[in-house]
Amino acid sequence: MEKMNKTKLHILDTAFQLARTVGLESLTIGSLAKKVGMSKSGLFAHFHSKEMLQIMILDYTDKTFTTEIVAPAIKLPRGIGRLMAIMDGWVKWTTDNGSCPLIAAAIEFDDRPGKVKIKVEENLKKLHMTLSRACQVAVEAGDIPSENDPDQMAQEIFGHILSYHLYQKVMRDKSALSRFETSMKNTLSVKGGQS
Amino acid sequence: MEKMNKTKLHILDTAFQLARTVGLESLTIGSLAKKVGMSKSGLFAHFHSKEMLQIMILDYTDKTFTTEIVAPAIKLPRGIGRLMAIMDGWVKWTTDNGSCPLIAAAIEFDDRPGKVKIKVEENLKKLHMTLSRACQVAVEAGDIPSENDPDQMAQEIFGHILSYHLYQKVMRDKSALSRFETSMKNTLSVKGGQS
DNA sequence: GACAACGTAGCACGATCGTTCGTTTTTATC
DNA sequence: GATAAAAACGAACGATCGTGCTACGTTGTC
Structure with missing residues (x-):
């Protein structure tokens, strides 16, 4: 972990808010x-390139998401409650103000190799792991059927969030949230594959 | 429909390709x-602002998606085959070269009101309608259970594509495609809600 | 109180941004 | 082939981009 003085934190916090509405590139x-x-120039001196600034914004985003949403959920007893707490927080995180800089960066940099994309990849994988682990815990607690693969559920759930974001924020679909909740139920219940 | 001379089409086609890797803003x-x-300046004269250029790129994207993917699918007999053809085409469209300008624009402009966002909203809604209709046709043909709401399925499917895109392109997850296929099966099969 | 270290500001650089303008080149019409 | 219209150009605009450099102010240490 890196040392961070007061000013730098203030800059990053402001940058984080700004990135939620314009993305990382703009x-x-x-x-x-x-x-x-x-x-x-005074601001620039704290980071030594725009690329580094972008990376530290992503770092800050990850840290904020972890402390505000993941950490409180972990304190709940093992089971599906943890997963649902994360999802509730995530939905609120997506709905409240602006979108998520990580998601924006993921779309912006998906075809632009470089240090920023590597950081994005890293953070996304961490997020997937968090989701996957939470699903696994819910399975072990007997809250959801054991036939379900945690990684499969995680990818589906990630999709539900992304889709919700588009329907709610861009299309302004009033039914987006309730459909999201239905999607979650579908993913977490038994799958009746007709082969 | 607007008249379009040769040069303008060539510009838009090039812009479309470019937008697949850098997005609309960059x-x-x-x-x-x-x-x-x-x-x-010669190029600029065809559009009269960057905003108009962006809108026409979105228009071009929509038209290309329709003729390359939707139109061929419509020619298939009524049923789930149409939906699957669209999804196959969409996956290929996402995987092949660059990402989709519409998706990129949706993320870039979700918090930036203006003509571009309105166009994005319009195109997304059209895409949702296409999906929803295809689902409905599949239900009517008896290929998938009638308990399923077309709009619900459409939002889920949209999420599956978005998630697949992130897992495949950014995280380079080898299992992304097979998980996507499983997700599709899950969405299209009966839901065993344990209340 | 001298001194080093650090944080911040001012200024400027070359590059590029979207856009405008006047001119030249191409195309179409008779 | 003359002429009018349309298309493309080069140059330049003011603004802003990311990034350096230098100097000034603050702070902490001996």
Whole structure:
């Protein structure tokens, strides 16, 4: 873990908020500096390239998501409650203000190799692991059928969130949330494969 | 429908390809002009603002998706085959080269009101309708259970595609495709809700 | 209180952004 | 082949991009 002084944290927090509405690429150092209230060069000195700034925003995003959503869920007793707590938090995280910088970055950089994409890949995998683990715990607790593969469920659930985001935020579909909840139920119940 | 001369179509086709790798915002008129092989101002004259260019790229994307993927599927006999043909085409469309400009734009503009967002919303709704209709046809043909709501299935399926895209393209997960297929099976089969 | 280290500001760089303008080249019409 | 219309061009605009450099102010240490 890296040392972080007060100013740098304040910058990152502002950058995080800004990135939620404009993404990582359209976030410019000039606009960020104006919003923070300091000079472009003074801000720039904390990071030594825009690429590094983007990476640290992703880091900050991950840390915020973990402490605000994952950590509280982990405190719940082992079982499906943890998973649902994460999902509730995630939905709120998606709905409230702006979208998720990680998702935005994932789409922006999916075809642009580089350090940022590597960081995105890393964070996405971590998120998948969190989901997958939570599913596994729910299975072990007997809350959901053991036929279900945790990785399969995780990928499906990830899709439910992404889809919800599009339907709710872009298409402004009033039914988006209830459909999301139905989707979750479907994923977590037994699968009656007709072969 | 608008009249379109040869040059404009060529520009849009090139822009479409470029947008698949960099998105709509990072696509600059200068870089596009260079790739097309004409001057910035000459190209700019065809559209009268960058915003209009972005909208026409989205239009072009929609038209291409329709003729390349939806139209061939419609020619198949009524039933689940149509839906699966669309999904096959969509997966290939997502996997082959770059991602989908519409999806990228949806993420980029979800919190930026304006004409572009309106166009994105319009196209997404059209895509949802296409999916929903295909599901409904499959139900009517008796290929999938009638308990399933077409809109519900459409939102789920949309999520499966988005998730697949992230897992395959960003996380480079080898199992992404097979999980996607499982997800599709799950969505299209009966739901055994344990209340 | 001298001194080193650090955080921040100011200024400027070359590049590129979207856009405008006037001119030249191409195309179509008679 | 003359002429009008349309298409493409080169140059330039003011603004902003990311990034350096230098200097000034603050802070902590001896």
